Amino acid sequence: MKYFLCVIGMVMIIEGLPWFGFPNKARQIILTLATQPENLLRRMGLFMMLGGLALVYLGNM
Numbered sequence: 084m085k086y087f088l089c090v091i092g093m094v095m096i097i098e099g100l101p102w103f104g105f106p107n108k109a110r111q112i113i114l115t116l117a118t119q120p121e122n123l124l125r126r127m128g129l130f131m132m133l134g135g136l137a138l139v140y141l142g143n144m
Contacts, residue, residue, distance in 0.1 A: 101109040116124065 101112075
């Protein structure tokens with residue numbers, strides 16, 4: 084559980100960086116993503132999950 088909380092905390096730090104450092108640019112990116120077709124967003128999500136899975140796998144080797 085301690086490791087899990089550490090990972091969640093690190094994800095929150097990474098996710099918060101663009102909002103802290105570049106709030107206007109982050110807002111523009113969100114508005115651009117909102118206009119994209121659903122199938123493109125699904126593919127982006129799939130590739131992000133596969134990339135994350137690969138990183139977890141490599142980290143546990």
